Amino acid sequence: MSDQRTWIKNPLAVFTANALDASGGIVIQGQKIVELLTAGQQPSQPVDHIFDACESVLLPGLINTHHHFYQTLTRAWAPVVNVPLFPWLKKLYPVWARLQPEALGLASRVAMSELLLSGCTTTTDHHYLFPQGMEEAIDVQVDVVRELGMRALLTRGSMSLGEEQGGLPPEQTVQSGEVILRDSQRLIDRYHQRGEGAWMQIALAPCSPFSVTTDIMRESAQMAQREDVRLHTHLAETLDEEQFCLKMFGLRTVDYLESVGWLSDRTWLAHGIHFNDDEIRRLGAAGTGICHCPVSNMRLASGMCPTRDLETAGVPIGLGVDGSASNDASNLMYEARQALYLQRLKYGAEYVTPERVLRWATRGSAKLIGRDDIGQIAVGKQADLALFKLDELRFSGSHDPIAALLLCGAEKADRVMVGGKWRVIDGEIVGMDIKSLISRHRKAAAALIANL
Ligand SMILES: Nc1nc2[nH]c(O)nc2c(=O)[nH]1
DSSP: OOOOEEEEEOOSEEOOSSSOOOTTEEEEETTEEEEEEOTTOOOSSOOSEEEEOTTEEEEEOEEEOOOOGGGGGGTTOGGGTTOOHHHHHHHHHHHHTTOOHHHHHHHHHHHHHHHHHTTEEEEEEEEOOOOTTOTTHHHHHHHHHHHHTOEEEEEEEEOOOOGGGTOSSOGGGOOOHHHHHHHHHHHHHHHOOOSTTOSEEEEEEEOOTTTSOHHHHHHHHHHHHHHTOOEEEEESOOHHHHHHHHHHHSSOHHHHHHHTTOOSTTEEEEEOOOOOHHHHHHHHHHTOEEEEOHHHHHHTTOOOOOHHHHHHTTOOEEEOOOOTTSSOOOOHHHHHHHHHHHHHHHHOTTTSOHHHHHHIIIIIHHHHTTOSSSSSOSTTSBOOEEEEEOOSGGGTTOOOHHHHHHHTTOOOOSEEEETTEEEEETTEETTOOHHHHHHHHHHHHHHHHTTO
Protein backbone atom coordinates (compact mmCIF):
# COMPACT_ATOMS: atom_id res chain seq x y z
CA MET A 1 0.00 0.00 0.00
CA SER A 2 1.37 3.40 -1.03
CA ASP A 3 2.22 5.78 1.80
CA GLN A 4 1.40 8.84 -0.29
CA ARG A 5 -0.58 11.63 1.29
CA THR A 6 -3.86 12.84 -0.19
CA TRP A 7 -5.76 15.94 0.92
CA ILE A 8 -9.51 15.80 0.34
CA LYS A 9 -9.80 19.55 0.39
CA ASN A 10 -12.55 21.94 1.48
CA PRO A 11 -15.64 19.71 1.17
CA LEU A 12 -18.99 21.40 0.70
CA ALA A 13 -20.03 19.72 3.97
CA VAL A 14 -18.75 16.91 6.18
CA PHE A 15 -20.58 14.42 8.36
CA THR A 16 -17.96 12.91 10.67
CA ALA A 17 -20.33 10.77 12.82
CA ASN A 18 -18.72 12.41 15.87
CA ALA A 19 -18.24 15.94 17.21
CA LEU A 20 -15.04 16.63 15.28
CA ASP A 21 -14.66 19.46 12.77
CA ALA A 22 -13.23 18.54 9.37
CA SER A 23 -14.60 21.47 7.39
CA GLY A 24 -11.17 22.13 5.78
CA GLY A 25 -11.00 18.50 4.71
CA ILE A 26 -8.96 15.48 5.71
CA VAL A 27 -5.52 14.10 4.93
CA ILE A 28 -5.11 10.43 4.17
CA GLN A 29 -1.87 8.51 4.29
CA GLY A 30 -1.81 4.88 3.22
CA GLN A 31 -5.01 3.25 4.49
CA LYS A 32 -5.75 5.75 7.25
CA ILE A 33 -6.98 9.25 8.00
CA VAL A 34 -4.01 11.13 9.50
CA GLU A 35 -5.28 14.70 9.81
CA LEU A 36 -8.55 16.62 10.14
CA LEU A 37 -8.45 20.26 9.08
CA THR A 38 -10.68 23.13 10.11
CA ALA A 39 -11.82 25.69 7.52
CA GLY A 40 -8.83 27.52 6.03
CA GLN A 41 -6.27 25.26 7.70
CA GLN A 42 -3.42 23.77 5.63
CA PRO A 43 -2.07 20.22 6.08
CA SER A 44 0.85 20.09 8.52
CA GLN A 45 3.11 18.39 5.95
CA PRO A 46 3.28 18.48 2.15
CA VAL A 47 0.78 16.26 0.33
CA ASP A 48 1.22 14.25 -2.88
CA HIS A 49 -2.33 14.65 -4.17
CA ILE A 50 -5.15 17.11 -3.68
CA PHE A 51 -8.77 16.19 -4.40
CA ASP A 52 -10.88 19.32 -4.53
CA ALA A 53 -14.13 18.35 -2.78
CA CYS A 54 -15.79 21.78 -2.89
CA GLU A 55 -18.81 20.30 -4.69
CA SER A 56 -19.04 17.19 -2.50
CA VAL A 57 -20.55 16.13 0.80
CA LEU A 58 -18.05 13.93 2.63
CA LEU A 59 -19.21 11.01 4.78
CA PRO A 60 -17.61 7.99 6.41
CA GLY A 61 -18.24 5.00 4.13
CA LEU A 62 -21.64 3.51 4.95
CA ILE A 63 -21.79 0.07 6.58
CA ASN A 64 -24.46 -2.44 5.69
CA THR A 65 -25.24 -4.88 8.49
CA HIS A 66 -27.75 -7.23 6.86
CA HIS A 67 -28.15 -8.68 3.40
CA HIS A 68 -28.70 -11.90 1.48
CA PHE A 69 -26.80 -11.26 -1.76
CA TYR A 70 -28.17 -14.34 -3.54
CA GLN A 71 -31.66 -12.84 -3.42
CA THR A 72 -30.80 -10.36 -6.18
CA LEU A 73 -31.72 -13.32 -8.42
CA THR A 74 -35.32 -13.27 -7.15
CA ARG A 75 -36.19 -9.59 -7.03
CA ALA A 76 -39.79 -8.58 -7.68
CA TRP A 77 -40.80 -12.18 -8.37
CA ALA A 78 -44.55 -12.08 -8.99
CA PRO A 79 -45.62 -15.01 -6.74
CA VAL A 80 -44.18 -13.28 -3.65
CA VAL A 81 -44.78 -9.61 -4.33
CA ASN A 82 -47.85 -9.43 -2.10
CA VAL A 83 -47.23 -11.85 0.75
CA PRO A 84 -45.75 -11.62 4.29
CA LEU A 85 -42.67 -13.43 5.58
CA PHE A 86 -43.73 -17.05 6.15
CA PRO A 87 -45.58 -17.64 2.84
CA TRP A 88 -42.87 -15.57 1.13
CA LEU A 89 -40.19 -17.92 2.46
CA LYS A 90 -42.20 -21.08 1.73
CA LYS A 91 -42.60 -20.04 -1.88
CA LEU A 92 -38.97 -18.98 -2.29
CA TYR A 93 -37.11 -21.84 -0.57
CA PRO A 94 -37.55 -24.28 -3.50
CA VAL A 95 -36.31 -21.61 -5.93
CA TRP A 96 -33.29 -20.79 -3.78
CA ALA A 97 -32.56 -24.51 -3.42
CA ARG A 98 -31.53 -24.43 -7.09
CA LEU A 99 -28.76 -21.91 -6.48
CA GLN A 100 -25.34 -22.81 -7.86
CA PRO A 101 -21.90 -21.21 -7.37
CA GLU A 102 -21.74 -19.25 -10.62
CA ALA A 103 -25.12 -17.61 -9.99
CA LEU A 104 -24.13 -16.81 -6.40
CA GLY A 105 -20.94 -15.17 -7.68
CA LEU A 106 -22.94 -12.99 -10.07
CA ALA A 107 -25.55 -12.17 -7.43
CA SER A 108 -22.86 -11.18 -4.94
CA ARG A 109 -21.15 -8.99 -7.54
CA VAL A 110 -24.44 -7.25 -8.34
CA ALA A 111 -25.37 -6.67 -4.69
CA MET A 112 -21.94 -5.38 -3.75
CA SER A 113 -21.75 -3.15 -6.80
CA GLU A 114 -25.08 -1.56 -5.87
CA LEU A 115 -23.90 -1.09 -2.32
CA LEU A 116 -20.58 0.42 -3.34
CA LEU A 117 -22.27 2.87 -5.70
CA SER A 118 -24.55 3.95 -2.85
CA GLY A 119 -21.52 4.91 -0.73
CA CYS A 120 -21.16 1.67 1.20
CA THR A 121 -17.61 0.57 1.97
CA THR A 122 -18.19 -2.36 4.37
CA THR A 123 -20.92 -4.93 4.04
CA THR A 124 -22.06 -8.06 5.74
CA ASP A 125 -23.85 -10.91 4.02
CA HIS A 126 -26.02 -13.57 5.60
CA HIS A 127 -25.71 -16.58 3.34
CA TYR A 128 -27.68 -19.54 4.69
CA LEU A 129 -28.27 -21.74 1.62
CA PHE A 130 -25.95 -24.63 0.97
CA PRO A 131 -27.78 -27.06 -1.36
CA GLN A 132 -25.76 -29.73 -3.15
CA GLY A 133 -22.89 -28.22 -5.11
CA MET A 134 -22.85 -25.10 -2.90
CA GLU A 135 -20.59 -26.37 -0.17
CA GLU A 136 -18.09 -23.60 -0.91
CA ALA A 137 -20.61 -20.77 -1.17
CA ILE A 138 -18.74 -18.48 1.23
CA ASP A 139 -15.47 -19.07 -0.63
CA VAL A 140 -17.21 -17.86 -3.80
CA GLN A 141 -18.24 -14.69 -1.97
CA VAL A 142 -14.75 -14.12 -0.58
CA ASP A 143 -13.41 -13.99 -4.15
CA VAL A 144 -16.01 -11.42 -5.15
CA VAL A 145 -15.33 -9.23 -2.10
CA ARG A 146 -11.64 -9.22 -3.00
CA GLU A 147 -12.38 -8.38 -6.62
CA LEU A 148 -14.47 -5.36 -5.60
CA GLY A 149 -12.07 -4.16 -2.91
CA MET A 150 -14.71 -3.68 -0.22
CA ARG A 151 -14.46 -4.74 3.40
CA ALA A 152 -16.79 -7.58 4.35
CA LEU A 153 -18.03 -9.58 7.26
CA LEU A 154 -19.38 -12.72 5.63
CA THR A 155 -21.58 -14.72 7.91
CA ARG A 156 -21.72 -18.49 7.69
CA GLY A 157 -25.48 -18.87 7.81
CA SER A 158 -27.21 -22.18 8.33
CA MET A 159 -30.52 -23.99 8.36
CA SER A 160 -30.88 -27.28 10.23
CA LEU A 161 -34.56 -27.50 11.23
CA GLY A 162 -36.45 -28.92 8.26
CA GLU A 163 -40.18 -29.36 7.81
CA GLU A 164 -40.04 -32.92 9.13
CA GLN A 165 -38.81 -31.63 12.50
CA GLY A 166 -41.39 -28.86 12.65
CA GLY A 167 -39.28 -26.16 10.98
CA LEU A 168 -40.22 -23.98 8.01
CA PRO A 169 -37.64 -24.85 5.30
CA PRO A 170 -37.92 -27.95 3.09
CA GLU A 171 -35.52 -30.82 3.78
CA GLN A 172 -33.36 -30.21 0.70
CA THR A 173 -32.29 -26.83 2.10
CA VAL A 174 -31.11 -27.96 5.54
CA GLN A 175 -27.75 -29.33 6.69
CA SER A 176 -26.67 -31.38 9.69
CA GLY A 177 -25.17 -29.62 12.68
CA GLU A 178 -21.92 -31.48 12.14
CA VAL A 179 -21.51 -30.20 8.57
CA ILE A 180 -22.41 -26.64 9.59
CA LEU A 181 -19.94 -26.52 12.46
CA ARG A 182 -17.12 -28.11 10.46
CA ASP A 183 -17.55 -25.58 7.66
CA SER A 184 -17.85 -22.71 10.15
CA GLN A 185 -14.52 -23.68 11.71
CA ARG A 186 -12.89 -24.04 8.29
CA LEU A 187 -14.03 -20.56 7.23
CA ILE A 188 -12.86 -18.90 10.43
CA ASP A 189 -9.46 -20.59 10.16
CA ARG A 190 -9.09 -19.69 6.51
CA TYR A 191 -10.48 -16.18 6.19
CA HIS A 192 -11.15 -14.41 9.48
CA GLN A 193 -8.83 -11.43 9.95
CA ARG A 194 -8.48 -9.82 13.34
CA GLY A 195 -7.70 -6.33 14.49
CA GLU A 196 -7.62 -2.88 13.02
CA GLY A 197 -8.02 -2.51 9.27
CA ALA A 198 -9.36 -6.06 8.70
CA TRP A 199 -10.72 -6.57 5.18
CA MET A 200 -12.35 -9.95 5.56
CA GLN A 201 -14.11 -11.34 8.58
CA ILE A 202 -16.36 -14.32 9.30
CA ALA A 203 -19.30 -14.52 11.72
CA LEU A 204 -21.66 -17.37 12.62
CA ALA A 205 -25.28 -16.94 11.65
CA PRO A 206 -27.87 -19.70 12.18
CA CYS A 207 -30.77 -18.35 10.15
CA SER A 208 -33.83 -17.86 12.40
CA PRO A 209 -35.67 -19.61 15.26
CA PHE A 210 -37.95 -21.44 12.82
CA SER A 211 -35.14 -22.78 10.60
CA VAL A 212 -32.44 -23.97 13.00
CA THR A 213 -32.21 -26.38 15.92
CA THR A 214 -31.47 -25.18 19.45
CA ASP A 215 -28.33 -27.34 19.31
CA ILE A 216 -26.85 -25.35 16.44
CA MET A 217 -27.71 -22.08 18.18
CA ARG A 218 -25.91 -23.24 21.36
CA GLU A 219 -22.93 -24.73 19.56
CA SER A 220 -22.52 -21.66 17.35
CA ALA A 221 -22.50 -19.45 20.46
CA GLN A 222 -19.82 -21.67 22.00
CA MET A 223 -17.69 -21.59 18.85
CA ALA A 224 -18.10 -17.83 18.53
CA GLN A 225 -16.93 -17.36 22.12
CA ARG A 226 -13.99 -19.72 21.64
CA GLU A 227 -12.90 -18.16 18.35
CA ASP A 228 -13.87 -14.60 19.26
CA VAL A 229 -16.11 -14.04 16.23
CA ARG A 230 -19.51 -12.41 16.07
CA LEU A 231 -23.00 -13.94 16.06
CA HIS A 232 -25.88 -12.93 13.83
CA THR A 233 -29.45 -14.10 13.24
CA HIS A 234 -32.96 -12.91 12.36
CA LEU A 235 -35.03 -12.23 15.46
CA ALA A 236 -38.42 -10.76 16.35
CA GLU A 237 -39.13 -9.99 12.71
CA THR A 238 -42.79 -11.06 12.64
CA LEU A 239 -45.60 -12.15 14.92
CA ASP A 240 -45.60 -15.53 13.10
CA GLU A 241 -42.09 -16.05 14.41
CA GLU A 242 -43.19 -15.11 17.94
CA GLN A 243 -46.02 -17.66 17.74
CA PHE A 244 -43.60 -20.28 16.42
CA CYS A 245 -41.23 -19.75 19.38
CA LEU A 246 -44.05 -19.95 21.90
CA LYS A 247 -45.35 -23.17 20.34
CA MET A 248 -42.01 -24.88 19.63
CA PHE A 249 -39.92 -23.79 22.64
CA GLY A 250 -42.53 -22.44 25.05
CA LEU A 251 -40.57 -19.17 25.05
CA ARG A 252 -40.80 -15.67 23.64
CA THR A 253 -38.03 -14.75 21.19
CA VAL A 254 -35.69 -12.97 23.63
CA ASP A 255 -36.12 -15.73 26.23
CA TYR A 256 -35.22 -18.19 23.51
CA LEU A 257 -32.18 -16.12 22.56
CA GLU A 258 -31.04 -16.06 26.17
CA SER A 259 -31.68 -19.78 26.63
CA VAL A 260 -29.20 -20.62 23.86
CA GLY A 261 -26.46 -18.28 25.11
CA TRP A 262 -26.91 -15.48 22.57
CA LEU A 263 -28.01 -12.54 24.74
CA SER A 264 -24.66 -10.75 24.62
CA ASP A 265 -22.74 -7.92 22.98
CA ARG A 266 -21.23 -10.44 20.56
CA THR A 267 -24.64 -10.73 18.88
CA TRP A 268 -26.40 -8.46 16.43
CA LEU A 269 -29.93 -9.20 15.26
CA ALA A 270 -31.63 -8.41 11.99
CA HIS A 271 -35.02 -6.63 12.26
CA GLY A 272 -35.77 -6.65 16.02
CA ILE A 273 -39.37 -5.46 15.83
CA HIS A 274 -41.61 -7.35 18.24
CA PHE A 275 -40.19 -6.73 21.71
CA ASN A 276 -41.93 -5.82 24.97
CA ASP A 277 -40.48 -3.26 27.41
CA ASP A 278 -38.72 -5.83 29.55
CA GLU A 279 -37.11 -7.44 26.49
CA ILE A 280 -35.87 -4.05 25.32
CA ARG A 281 -34.33 -3.44 28.73
CA ARG A 282 -32.59 -6.84 28.67
CA LEU A 283 -31.26 -6.34 25.14
CA GLY A 284 -29.84 -2.98 26.24
CA ALA A 285 -28.27 -4.40 29.38
CA ALA A 286 -26.62 -7.13 27.31
CA GLY A 287 -25.45 -4.73 24.57
CA THR A 288 -27.00 -6.84 21.82
CA GLY A 289 -27.20 -4.83 18.58
CA ILE A 290 -30.15 -4.41 16.22
CA CYS A 291 -29.93 -3.92 12.48
CA HIS A 292 -32.93 -1.90 11.33
CA CYS A 293 -34.14 -2.89 7.83
CA PRO A 294 -37.00 -0.46 7.12
CA VAL A 295 -37.73 -1.27 3.48
CA SER A 296 -37.95 -5.01 4.00
CA ASN A 297 -40.10 -4.48 7.10
CA MET A 298 -42.50 -2.33 5.08
CA ARG A 299 -42.52 -4.60 2.04
CA LEU A 300 -43.29 -7.73 4.08
CA ALA A 301 -45.58 -5.73 6.40
CA SER A 302 -43.58 -7.12 9.33
CA GLY A 303 -43.85 -4.10 11.63
CA MET A 304 -41.65 -1.23 12.81
CA CYS A 305 -38.41 -1.52 14.77
CA PRO A 306 -38.71 0.47 18.05
CA THR A 307 -35.39 2.26 17.47
CA ARG A 308 -35.76 5.05 20.01
CA ASP A 309 -36.83 2.75 22.84
CA LEU A 310 -33.97 0.42 21.98
CA GLU A 311 -31.42 3.25 21.86
CA THR A 312 -32.67 4.65 25.15
CA ALA A 313 -32.15 1.22 26.69
CA GLY A 314 -28.55 1.15 25.37
CA VAL A 315 -29.04 -1.06 22.32
CA PRO A 316 -26.68 -0.16 19.44
CA ILE A 317 -28.63 0.47 16.22
CA GLY A 318 -27.30 -0.06 12.70
CA LEU A 319 -28.85 -0.15 9.25
CA GLY A 320 -29.19 -2.91 6.70
CA VAL A 321 -30.81 -3.23 3.31
CA ASP A 322 -31.83 -6.91 3.90
CA GLY A 323 -31.95 -9.42 1.05
CA SER A 324 -33.06 -8.31 -2.37
CA ALA A 325 -36.15 -10.51 -2.42
CA SER A 326 -37.66 -8.31 0.27
CA ASN A 327 -36.21 -4.86 -0.43
CA ASP A 328 -35.47 -5.14 -3.52
CA ALA A 329 -32.65 -2.61 -3.77
CA SER A 330 -29.16 -2.78 -2.25
CA ASN A 331 -28.87 0.97 -1.85
CA LEU A 332 -27.88 2.04 1.66
CA MET A 333 -28.50 5.76 1.11
CA TYR A 334 -31.98 4.95 -0.11
CA GLU A 335 -32.41 2.77 2.99
CA ALA A 336 -31.34 5.64 5.24
CA ARG A 337 -33.99 7.86 3.66
CA GLN A 338 -36.66 5.22 4.27
CA ALA A 339 -35.48 4.81 7.89
CA LEU A 340 -35.78 8.56 8.41
CA TYR A 341 -39.35 8.72 7.21
CA LEU A 342 -40.60 5.44 8.68
CA GLN A 343 -39.16 6.18 12.12
CA ARG A 344 -40.58 9.72 12.12
CA LEU A 345 -44.05 8.17 12.06
CA LYS A 346 -43.38 6.63 15.47
CA TYR A 347 -40.91 8.97 17.11
CA GLY A 348 -41.42 12.37 15.50
CA ALA A 349 -39.31 14.69 13.38
CA GLU A 350 -37.33 16.20 16.26
CA TYR A 351 -35.80 12.88 17.28
CA VAL A 352 -35.34 11.20 13.91
CA THR A 353 -32.95 13.59 12.21
CA PRO A 354 -30.84 12.99 9.09
CA GLU A 355 -27.74 13.06 11.31
CA ARG A 356 -29.12 10.36 13.61
CA VAL A 357 -29.98 8.10 10.70
CA LEU A 358 -26.58 8.65 9.06
CA ARG A 359 -25.01 7.76 12.42
CA TRP A 360 -26.94 4.46 12.38
CA ALA A 361 -25.63 3.78 8.87
CA THR A 362 -22.00 4.48 9.85
CA ARG A 363 -20.84 4.43 13.46
CA GLY A 364 -23.86 2.49 14.70
CA SER A 365 -23.42 -0.20 12.08
CA ALA A 366 -19.68 -0.40 12.89
CA LYS A 367 -20.54 -1.09 16.53
CA LEU A 368 -22.87 -3.91 15.52
CA ILE A 369 -20.06 -5.72 13.77
CA GLY A 370 -17.61 -5.07 16.58
CA ARG A 371 -15.48 -2.43 14.87
CA ASP A 372 -14.12 0.86 16.08
CA ASP A 373 -11.72 1.53 13.20
CA ILE A 374 -14.42 2.34 10.62
CA GLY A 375 -17.68 4.29 10.52
CA GLN A 376 -16.26 7.69 11.52
CA ILE A 377 -14.06 10.44 10.18
CA ALA A 378 -11.31 10.86 12.78
CA VAL A 379 -7.53 10.61 12.95
CA GLY A 380 -6.40 6.99 13.03
CA LYS A 381 -9.60 5.60 11.49
CA GLN A 382 -9.52 3.73 8.21
CA ALA A 383 -9.85 5.93 5.13
CA ASP A 384 -13.25 4.54 4.11
CA LEU A 385 -15.16 7.46 2.62
CA ALA A 386 -18.14 8.34 0.45
CA LEU A 387 -18.47 11.62 -1.45
CA PHE A 388 -21.78 12.75 -2.89
CA LYS A 389 -22.15 15.64 -5.34
CA LEU A 390 -25.28 17.72 -5.14
CA ASP A 391 -25.32 18.68 -8.81
CA GLU A 392 -28.34 16.64 -9.93
CA LEU A 393 -31.75 18.12 -10.62
CA ARG A 394 -33.14 16.58 -7.44
CA PHE A 395 -30.85 18.73 -5.26
CA SER A 396 -31.42 22.01 -7.04
CA GLY A 397 -32.58 24.65 -4.55
CA SER A 398 -31.53 22.68 -1.47
CA HIS A 399 -29.69 24.46 1.36
CA ASP A 400 -28.46 22.13 4.11
CA PRO A 401 -26.21 19.66 2.26
CA ILE A 402 -26.34 16.87 4.87
CA ALA A 403 -30.13 17.04 5.15
CA ALA A 404 -30.37 17.26 1.34
CA LEU A 405 -28.70 13.87 0.97
CA LEU A 406 -31.65 12.18 2.62
CA LEU A 407 -34.49 14.60 1.96
CA CYS A 408 -33.78 15.01 -1.76
CA GLY A 409 -32.96 11.32 -2.16
CA ALA A 410 -29.24 10.91 -2.90
CA GLU A 411 -28.69 7.46 -4.29
CA LYS A 412 -25.38 7.47 -6.09
CA ALA A 413 -21.98 8.42 -4.72
CA ASP A 414 -19.61 10.33 -6.99
CA ARG A 415 -16.53 8.88 -5.31
CA VAL A 416 -15.95 6.06 -2.84
CA MET A 417 -12.67 5.26 -1.12
CA VAL A 418 -11.96 2.05 0.79
CA GLY A 419 -8.77 1.79 2.83
CA GLY A 420 -7.22 4.77 1.04
CA LYS A 421 -7.99 3.50 -2.47
CA TRP A 422 -10.59 5.00 -4.81
CA ARG A 423 -13.07 2.27 -5.77
CA VAL A 424 -15.68 4.55 -7.34
CA ILE A 425 -14.66 7.48 -9.53
CA ASP A 426 -17.17 9.77 -11.26
CA GLY A 427 -20.00 7.46 -10.23
CA GLU A 428 -18.43 4.35 -11.83
CA ILE A 429 -16.84 1.35 -10.16
CA VAL A 430 -13.20 1.21 -11.17
CA GLY A 431 -12.55 -1.75 -13.51
CA MET A 432 -16.13 -3.02 -13.53
CA ASP A 433 -18.05 -3.77 -16.74
CA ILE A 434 -21.57 -3.22 -15.37
CA LYS A 435 -23.37 -3.90 -18.66
CA SER A 436 -21.80 -7.31 -18.99
CA LEU A 437 -22.54 -8.07 -15.34
CA ILE A 438 -26.22 -7.17 -15.76
CA SER A 439 -26.50 -9.34 -18.84
CA ARG A 440 -24.99 -12.42 -17.15
CA HIS A 441 -26.92 -11.85 -13.91
CA ARG A 442 -30.23 -11.53 -15.77
CA LYS A 443 -29.64 -14.86 -17.50
CA ALA A 444 -28.82 -16.53 -14.20
CA ALA A 445 -31.99 -15.08 -12.63
CA ALA A 446 -34.13 -16.35 -15.51
CA ALA A 447 -32.54 -19.81 -15.30
CA LEU A 448 -33.27 -20.01 -11.57
CA ILE A 449 -37.03 -19.80 -12.03
CA ALA A 450 -37.23 -21.65 -15.39
CA ASN A 451 -39.47 -24.77 -15.48
CA LEU A 452 -40.41 -24.60 -11.83
N1 LIG B 1 -36.37 -10.75 5.74
C1 LIG B 1 -35.97 -12.04 5.81
N2 LIG B 1 -36.25 -12.75 6.91
C2 LIG B 1 -35.87 -14.03 6.96
N3 LIG B 1 -36.01 -14.96 7.91
C3 LIG B 1 -35.43 -16.08 7.45
O1 LIG B 1 -35.39 -17.22 8.11
N4 LIG B 1 -34.92 -15.90 6.23
C4 LIG B 1 -35.17 -14.62 5.90
C5 LIG B 1 -34.88 -13.84 4.75
O2 LIG B 1 -34.27 -14.32 3.79
N5 LIG B 1 -35.31 -12.57 4.76
